[in-house]
Amino acid sequence: MPPDKDLLLQMLERMWRIRIFEETVIEIHSSGELQGPAHPYIGQEAVAVGACAALKDTDYIAGNHRSHGHPIAKGGDLGGAMAELLGKSGGYCKGKGGSMHLADFSIGILGESGIVASSVPIATGAALASKQQGKDFISMVFFGDGASNQGACHESMNMASLWSLPVIFLCENNQYAITTSYKNSVSVDHISDRAPAYNMPGVLVDGQDAIAVYEATVHAVERARAGEGPTLIECMTYRFEDHSLGLDRVRDNPYRSDEEVDEWRQRDPIPIHEEAITSTGVVTPEDCAEVQARVRVDVAAALEFARNSPYPEAKELFEDMWAE
Amino acid sequence: MPPDKDLLLQMLERMWRIRIFEETVIEIHSSGELQGPAHPYIGQEAVAVGACAALKDTDYIAGNHRSHGHPIAKGGDLGGAMAELLGKSGGYCKGKGGSMHLADFSIGILGESGIVASSVPIATGAALASKQQGKDFISMVFFGDGASNQGACHESMNMASLWSLPVIFLCENNQYAITTSYKNSVSVDHISDRAPAYNMPGVLVDGQDAIAVYEATVHAVERARAGEGPTLIECMTYRFEDHSLGLDRVRDNPYRSDEEVDEWRQRDPIPIHEEAITSTGVVTPEDCAEVQARVRVDVAAALEFARNSPYPEAKELFEDMWAE
Amino acid sequence: MPNMTYMAAIAEATREEMERDESVYLMGEDIRASVYGASAGLFEIFGEDRVIDTPLSENGFFGAAIGSSLVGQRPIVETVTSFFWVGMDQMISQAAKMRYMFGGQAKLPVTWRARMFYARGAAAHHSDRNYNIFMSTPGLKVICPTNPYDAKGLMKTAVRDNNPCLIFEDGIAISSRGEVPANEDLPGGELLVPFGEARIVREGTDCTIVGIAGGVAHAENAAKILEGEGISCEIIDPRTLVPLDKQTILTSVEKTGRLVVVDPAHEVCSVASEISSIVAQEAFWSLQAPIIKVASAQVNVPYSPALEPLVYPTPERVIEAVRETMS
């Protein structure tokens, strides 16, 4: 079931939204306007976008510290995201969460998490709820190659399999956890090789190819909605930028060769997708250019919105601690 | 490399030591002399004994709450064990640890643990030390089917494999975690099926057959000493008694059928071993009877020792907190 | 009025809440078999979607409970205080923080019930009384019922609360029996004890004793004996540590001028320390004597029956402390 034109263009648009959002974030970080930590998603856009394209608004996602791509891919508002990064009251979380904690429950974005792998059990629980409530909502969790080594992943995958939960474990193998190669941290060739240990399908996908990610996810979604349980999808990808903004110390200590970085930059998911969708003639290069131009305007507006949004007031400090 | 006569008899002796020790513990628990918690090892003797028979004194073991079999199998003193259970100062741990925390560092018994799976990383660390120190000491950790679902196991197996550590993960699959069948808690058919997820050999053994356990362990030991890394051994076994002494509530709520319990009791590891070693003629039934008789005397002496051992004095409360 | 055990009260609260609201469900290890005594028969009534035996994976299933609560479920999780350590990341990083981090979008109606073993050779691995740690962490409600009435009433309130609640079931309290009104005898038809309202266990004029969890029973025993010596103790059971009814404590100390806090947890950075520090700051001018903490010795809990009792507060230690404040 290949995606239709609208969806193909939507995927392109969302990749651009992530890309240009992140470029803007890098800019305002280097100018000093943005002070908090931020982990750019550039290079991995096809993963979140391909995967979320297979979901409905009512489905849930949860993510990690590399946290801007997932909500934008799920359809999250750019202005709220940017305002959150600036700690403004117009942010998704009223400025309380910041970069690593974007969340928008109204469209199933159950939140990014700064503690590596700690949203894996959370997403598993959302899937459990879905089953208990007799709903067909699916839950998807994004986690890295590094995260896969946490016990939380083992425990969650085991429970999800035992209870046939509608959850998709989406591993973004960008090959490094900060500076540590997955070859030195994962004792098998591929994280998806661990799926048989939980009696669930494990799929290895080219994470630079949004359509491939989409198709793999569609299968997993079908399985999950049919009550057949979880799937582990591993997307091979690469982050084009530093682990996080401002972590210059790491840049001085090269853990990735220039050649390797260059090679992967050649596999930029946006041109790959444009090539794929224009080569069939369904979409024209003009369509693509228009998408990009529109997104530039949207991101600029988002930054404008964020800048104009007021900071939270002091009295808000103690608000949002306790639910009524 | 089949075990020689001495070792076969030593295995028989150690199984009897565990069996009669545990029977005595049950007695003094029901009489009220023993008050603390205790988890009988009866039925599983072939596992600890077969596995430890492949180890040297300098090798390390670590265990869990079902904690009397492992140290006795490793050659631990019965009097010290019994005194510990009675909270006496002649105990392994001067009465401070009790049933679940038996340890004798002088012969590599690095301690049992009441928190399920928490000694798995500990044993992995002892193996790491061994490698760092250039020693050929091996580390073995006993854990249950229930424990296998803890994240600590995943993390430890991954590290052990990555670093080729001399550690043996010895899973005693007695098929239940308290009342929970492993079929409802482990999402694959066998725990050893998870070994490929860590790129290590996984072996499934009849845990009622001490010689089979011994032989599987010998292979794992050779591998470990040769620097080739860890092995996961799963021994299928059964506990003949309740999960722990005094947990009557569980007995009222039968989670195991009488037939199942009876069937497994037919597979008592001690007669199985006696049959195996006498059928070849190497050992005579008289040899066996003599072993049993000797052990009865030893256990009686151990109880006597424990009873005569004084309680720790009040001033000892604050001792052993801090190392100089 | 029916007289029942503490665990029966917990079981009754659980069943009533599960009947009332189908988003309430139970999760834990061996709960179908009711290993800790609070869930007998519930599997038969509510089925496998609402009475879930989990694998031994505390961090995983605590997290699953939290995740389910984000989208409308109301899990009750059964465990033991010592196993909190295993699931700590989910409890602190997620349960306690998610709502605030997400600017109030999340509701987290998860109730944990944790057994605290007491004496009888539980030894270091099964003797944690870690409520102070959770009290210290913003975002969690902390509840210590000390009798069947409060156990039922606070448990029901916890299940209905939209925030993560931790109920600590102290071994001493668990062995208590007491009267718990039948629902038909209650005005609202059910027993709900509000959070943040301390119970004045006993009124007195000379010295205030605040008892935490099992400490309340020790305080009561001590007060009876002290009464014979002509010393009148006022005993306060805060019942919930978060929220804490500071005012009842301060008012009492303003009256008596003296404070002893009895807390079976380790004394350092304890709830006893906290209450002491509040009073030393906010009721200082009323104090006529040093504030005395009667808490567990700062040592791991030993197994031996010869040593273990030396760790914990006892009525005798409470009596001594009160006498000291009076001298």
Place this chain on the structure above:
Amino acid sequence: MPNMTYMAAIAEATREEMERDESVYLMGEDIRASVYGASAGLFEIFGEDRVIDTPLSENGFFGAAIGSSLVGQRPIVETVTSFFWVGMDQMISQAAKMRYMFGGQAKLPVTWRARMFYARGAAAHHSDRNYNIFMSTPGLKVICPTNPYDAKGLMKTAVRDNNPCLIFEDGIAISSRGEVPANEDLPGGELLVPFGEARIVREGTDCTIVGIAGGVAHAENAAKILEGEGISCEIIDPRTLVPLDKQTILTSVEKTGRLVVVDPAHEVCSVASEISSIVAQEAFWSLQAPIIKVASAQVNVPYSPALEPLVYPTPERVIEAVRETMS
């Protein structure tokens, strides 16, 4: 005397101890690349057996460190306070308890170094100041160096200590520079700061201020301004929380009659609460005013630069507190 940064002092201590004793090794995430700045170049000198980059598995590798320490190794583990939650079971159930449980057979020379982020938008998931929790748990030594000198000297002592030690590196302290004597200028040839000896940062007569971790810097700033108002503050930096040099604090309060405790951690069940409770019990008769805690507000740490600074103690809040005790 060489003037160096806090992290340089830590790095120097690490290298010296690794050179001195080959059982000392380093373990953590991305330490070869020295992501947190203390391990640059060590991999090149000491090789892969002694500088170990771990997988992201805190519970697992904390436990491996502990296990290795049982049989003669002396690991130094690098992490961040917030990741302690993930590895809590190994820290509490094993590191803190093993020696005692095993009747003194175990030695556990593990040193954890944990970064505490401060301000600058770390948000709730990266802003834990959980030293109170470890101070509360018997069996762990807890160290809070507040300047490069102490960082080096206490770190070296920790590595040689045969017990599990936790070093908390507070963001405020980390940004400090200071003099650290060269080894050749020291009588013993090296810098070792003993545990359990508080440092009197400044002598004074009117009010004692105990500063915890980053709180010391705030106390110093406050004291300078208060001096101008004629208020003389004595500042004490306990340096190690376990063991705690209670006596230096009590002696100071006996002299000044007043106490303010500045602690950047959450205020409830904090180290500030503990010190307050000790003084309220043991130096009560010297007190001339309420004991005031200046600690973090009991709220999760927000991200926004408009809110985050409102959580933490500041020199202004310290000044106010001291003035209040003087009024």
